[in-house]
Amino acid sequence: MRLKGFRLLTIITALVLSNNLLAQSIDDVLNRGQVHGNFGMDMQYYQVDSLIGASETPDEDVLMNGFANFIYTNGSFSAGFRYESYMNALQGFPAQYKGNGIGYRFASYTNDDMTVTVGNYYEQFGNGLIFRTYEALGGLGYDNSMDGMRINYKLRDGLFVKGIIGTQRLYFEQGDGVLRGVDGELMVNDFFGGSLKNSKTKLTLGASFISKYQADQSSQYNLPENVGAYSGRFLLRHRKISFNGEYAYKINDPSADNGFIYKEGTAFYAETAYSTKGFGLTLSAKGNDNMSFRSDRAAGQQDLLINYLPALTRQHTYNLLATLYPYATQPNGEMAFQGELVYKLKKKSFLGGKYGTGILVNYSTIYNIDSTAVPTAENDSTRMGYTTNIFSVGDERYYDEINVEITKKFSKKLKGIFTYSNMVFNQAVIQGKNPKKYPDVYADIAVIDLTYKINKKNAIRTEIQGLFTQQDQQEWATILIEYSFSPHWFVAIMDQYNYGNTNKDVDGNFNERIHYYFASAGYVRGANRFQVGYGRQRAGIFCIGGICRTVPAANGLTLSITSSF
Amino acid sequence: MKKLILLSILTTLSFTIFSQQEKRAMPSVNVTDMEGGTVNTSEFNNDGKPMIVNFWATWCSPCKRELNNIADVYDDWVEETGVKLIAISIDDARNAGKVAPYVNGKGWEYEVYIDSNQDLKRALNVNNVPHTFLLNGKGEIVWQHNSYQEGDEDTLYEAVKALAAGKELKH
Numbered sequence: 001m002r003l004k005g006f007r008l009l010t011i012i013t014a015l016v017l018s019n020n021l022l023a024q025s026i027d028d029v030l031n032r033g034q035v036h037g038n039f040g041m042d043m044q045y046y047q048v049d050s051l052i053g054a055s056e057t058p059d060e061d062v063l064m065n066g067f068a069n070f071i072y073t074n075g076s077f078s079a080g081f082r083y084e085s086y087m088n089a090l091q092g093f094p095a096q097y098k099g100n101g102i103g104y105r106f107a108s109y110t111n112d113d114m115t116v117t118v119g120n121y122y123e124q125f126g127n128g129l130i131f132r133t134y135e136a137l138g139g140l141g142y143d144n145s146m147d148g149m150r151i152n153y154k155l156r157d158g159l160f161v162k163g164i165i166g167t168q169r170l171y172f173e174q175g176d177g178v179l180r181g182v183d184g185e186l187m188v189n190d191f192f193g194g195s196l197k198n199s200k201t202k203l204t205l206g207a208s209f210i211s212k213y214q215a216d217q218s219s220q221y222n223l224p225e226n227v228g229a230y231s232g233r234f235l236l237r238h239r240k241i242s243f244n245g246e247y248a249y250k251i252n253d254p255s256a257d258n259g260f261i262y263k264e265g266t267a268f269y270a271e272t273a274y275s276t277k278g279f280g281l282t283l284s285a286k287g288n289d290n291m292s293f294r295s296d297r298a299a300g301q302q303d304l305l306i307n308y309l310p311a312l313t314r315q316h317t318y319n320l321l322a323t324l325y326p327y328a329t330q331p332n333g334e335m336a337f338q339g340e341l342v343y344k345l346k347k348k349s350f351l352g353g354k355y356g357t358g359i360l361v362n363y364s365t366i367y368n369i370d371s372t373a374v375p376t377a378e379n380d381s382t383r384m385g386y387t388t389n390i391f392s393v394g395d396e397r398y399y400d401e402i403n404v405e406i407t408k409k410f411s412k413k414l415k416g417i418f419t420y421s422n423m424v425f426n427q428a429v430i431q432g433k434n435p436k437k438y439p440d441v442y443a444d445i446a447v448i449d450l451t452y453k454i455n456k457k458n459a460i461r462t463e464i465q466g467l468f469t470q471q472d473q474q475e476w477a478t479i480l481i482e483y484s485f486s487p488h489w490f491v492a493i494m495d496q497y498n499y500g501n502t503n504k505d506v507d508g509n510f511n512e513r514i515h516y517y518f519a520s521a522g523y524v525r526g527a528n529r530f531q532v533g534y535g536r537q538r539a540g541i542f543c544i545g546g547i548c549r550t551v552p553a554a555n556g557l558t559l560s561i562t563s564s565f
Numbered sequence: 566m567k568k569l570i571l572l573s574i575l576t577t578l579s580f581t582i583f584s585q586q587e588k589r590a591m592p593s594v595n596v597t598d599m600e601g602g603t604v605n606t607s608e609f610n611n612d613g614k615p616m617i618v619n620f621w622a623t624w625c626s627p628c629k630r631e632l633n634n635i636a637d638v639y640d641d642w643v644e645e646t647g648v649k650l651i652a653i654s655i656d657d658a659r660n661a662g663k664v665a666p667y668v669n670g671k672g673w674e675y676e677v678y679i680d681s682n683q684d685l686k687r688a689l690n691v692n693n694v695p696h697t698f699l700l701n702g703k704g705e706i707v708w709q710h711n712s713y714q715e716g717d718e719d720t721l722y723e724a725v726k727a728l729a730a731g732k733e734l735k736h
Binding site for chain 1: 593602624690692
């Protein structure tokens with residue numbers, strides 16, 4: 001009995017000890033682990049609206065897009081997924097987003113400066129001229145993420161290497177082509193160290209290569225199955241001035257985008273910036289020729305894009321500037337220039353006034369590139385289509401805009417932002433319309449944005465916008481009034497009105513003078529945000545209720561919820 | 566005997582589950598500084614004082630309103646609490662080159678980084694800009710807020726002052 005009792009005691013002690021050790025390690029593991037996530041949902045109740053061509057409302061009254069991300073991290077390990085739900089997808093979204101599914105899942109770990117990721121990932125090389133995957137599901141339904149493997153390795157100070165392999169997301173499926181790529185970046189100062197490390201001159205060099213494989217199943221053409229593209233780049237900075245340049249080359253890549261020609265593609269990006277306190281200047285140029293690059297040569301729309309050719313224009317957020325004539329890069333060929341100046345007139349100076357005045361001037365101009373057609377037989381697998389020099393500016397203008405923005409604080413309570421823009425928009429090229437019926441649009445746009453702070457918590461903001469043109473749909477006006485009660489509430493009403501439209505119906509009435517009225521209200525608490533809206537809304541970037549997001553076209557009652565934890 | 570084992574395992578587990586979870590710190594993600602260098606976000610620090618991490622973009626008007634409004638009072642904030650504001654721009658290649666000229670042109674005195682591949686934005690589960698995180702002196706995220714309305718900076722600063730005074734924040 002005594003012996004038994006002793007044995008029992010020993011076992012208990014051993015158990016408690018081992019359990020404590022176990023507890024310690026479980027504790028260590030579990031307590032370092034964290035789960036975080038975010039959620040977003042847009043729901044719409046549709047109304048028939050023949051005026052804006054929304055007479056074809058879906059059979060269902062209510063449509064909904066939603067998603068939630070969950071990410072678990074524990075030390076150097078991380079894994080997560082995004083659950084997506086399209087019940088059914090909102091109007092204006094690609095119909096292939098249907099039902100529920102896991103749109104994104106990954107696991108990764110980091111060890112000795114090397115990160116391995118398997119599953120889905122977003123990555124870009126340099127400026128993205130030959131490779132960039134990203135996601136904008138919320139408003140655009142765009143996601144070209146990779147599914148495969150990736151290694152990011154910091155070999156030593158100043159030397160980074162990335163390797164990727166995988167296929168791209170195509171809604172709830174994967175694209176046909178397999179991508180393989182490497183990118184190296186050398187930060188010269190960090191790499192060589194010593195006195196260079198603190199030098200006022202800094203240099204970064206980079207190079208990338210990417211190749212896609214897609215089987216040739218064409219009976220008509222003899223298509224290249226492996227298409228390679230490479231690029232080289234540098235970033236040079238000396239005190240307050242910087243130069244950033246990248247050049248990219250792609251071998252022949254016959255595709256639906258370029259009409260199955262066998263010409264190579266090229267692109268370059270060059271930018272210089274100078275800034276000092278109160279003054280900033282950026283000058284940039286970009287050219288691209290035959291640089292549409294997709295992991296399926298037959299793909300169209302926004303599907304399976306491998307690279308990113310940024311539009312060299314100002315990214316607008318005011319309704320009339322952002323939604324009516326937005327420029328879109330022409331991957332088959334364009335030459336673009338842009339300059340932007342930011343200047344602050346000092347406080348208490350003659351022009352600056354008591355609080356100082358901010359001035360921003362942006363100019364951008366975009367043309368086609370000069371080319372000469374090379375006639376060859378229709379089905380010839382050697383046809384080049386045309387010859388060109390990427391640095392040669394053609395004589396067809398695609399876009400041209402100068403805009404000036406003045407930011408002025410009048411008093412502690414009243415502030416204003418005044419914007420004027422003059423733009424030329426080649427709707428035939430950018431929107432693929434018939435040039436005989438759709439001439440270039442010459443538009444003047446003015447925006448007055450005033451904020452009046454009633455007291456510490458209450459504020460009213462108004463936007464008065466006008467767009468004046470003799471082409472397309474003629475004049476537009478937008479009025480927005482937003483009332484906010486910090487930190488939780490806002491209400492806003494907006495009307496975008498095509499008051500100058502001259503089109504008439506058979507009875508001679510101006511039937512296209514449409515109002516896009518939209519009323520919304522929202523509640524924010526911490527990282528949770530709720531917004532309801534009613535009315536019509538055009539698709540585009542919207543900055544209402546204290547956030548900016550790309551929204552789909554709306555018509556009827558909308559409910560948006562975003563949250564993160 | 567079995568009961569004993571079960572009991573001890575249960576105590577162990579419940580102990581594990583109910584023990585205090587650590588608060589969230591900045592994830593380890595590389596962002597680009599204004600000179601083109603690479604900085605790991607887990608190395609953000611402010612010598613034991615609070616930090617504000619704010620996501621913005623050059624095309625986001627409420628973001629710019631927020632950061633311009635804070636810029637007017639930032640000197641006072643720093644002097645009174647030692648707080649540091651880190652502004653994370655999510656601009657991509659289209660606008661990344663305009664970030665430094667804009668920041669300097671506006672005379673902002675924040676620490677500014679570019680997260681052009683949105684790795685940090687994803688790691689912190691940010692839906693839309695602007696989105697603000699507040700970190701305590703230990704580098705733990707103790708407060709966050711999405712969107713900006715006039716006056717929100719006062720609420721943020723109340724939280725900063727509470728932190729600087731060593732108080733716990735009610736979320």
